[in-house]
Amino acid sequence: MPAAALPSSGDAPTPGAKTCDASGMAEIHRLFKVGFGEGPALVTGVGEADAAHADVVGDHLAMLSTSLHAHHEGEDARLWGALEQRAPACAVHVERMKAHHAELLVHLVALDEALPAWRASGRRDDAASVLSALDGVNAALDVHLPDEEANIVPVMERTLTQQEVEWFGEHGRAATPKGKMFVQLGAILAAQPDGGDEWMRRNLPAPVRGIWRAFGRRTYERNRAQLLGTR
Secondary structure (H helix, E strand, O other), X not given: OOOOOOOOOOOOOOOOOOOOOOOHHHHHHHHHHHHHHOHHXXXXXXXXXXXXXXHHHHHHHHHHHHHHHHHHHHHHHHXXXXXXXXXXXXXXXXXXXXXXXXHHHHHHHHHHHHHHHHHHHOXXXXXXXXXXXHHHHHHHHHHHHHHHHHHOHHHHHHHOOHHHHHHHHXXXXXXXXXXXXXXXXXXXXXXXXXXXXXXXXXXXXXXXXXXXXXXXXXXXXXXXXXXXXXX
């Protein structure tokens, strides 16, 4: 997707000064690191020809894939061009990020293509392609995520406004598959070092926190039990 200019917030960033908080980048990265990282164990935990269990695990992996596709599409569309224009010295890092995205896209497409057959059959023969794709995704993420956090996030925090950086979170939330809001929210919370308490306080208004505690957490926990084959 070609790079596009970020929407103007009306406040031009001041060179050298911190202009926004982009810590949400590392927080969403944890979702991908933990989620895809446990993917192989979830797949191998499905019994031979247990299509019902494979469908639950496959649906979860498809949710993660959709989220990572959207995360990268947002960066491709509205981040790289802005950094190249506002922080030319970052261009070498931007080019490396683009190459990482291209490699990850290959593995994500392989995963997307492998999941339907395995979800329908639950057979280990079909799982082999899923596991191979997950290996590729995880190896690429191991390189990409720390590199982006070390070399891109600090530049974002000195070149983008808060309104601009918040667009990426909104873009990611809009891509959440229908009916997966609580499952994905639970996965984000579980991936944080403290279990998500601080993330929830900073990112969710009080009424939404109440809905999560009353209904959402149970939805997430029920899905976790299904993923692990304990229910």
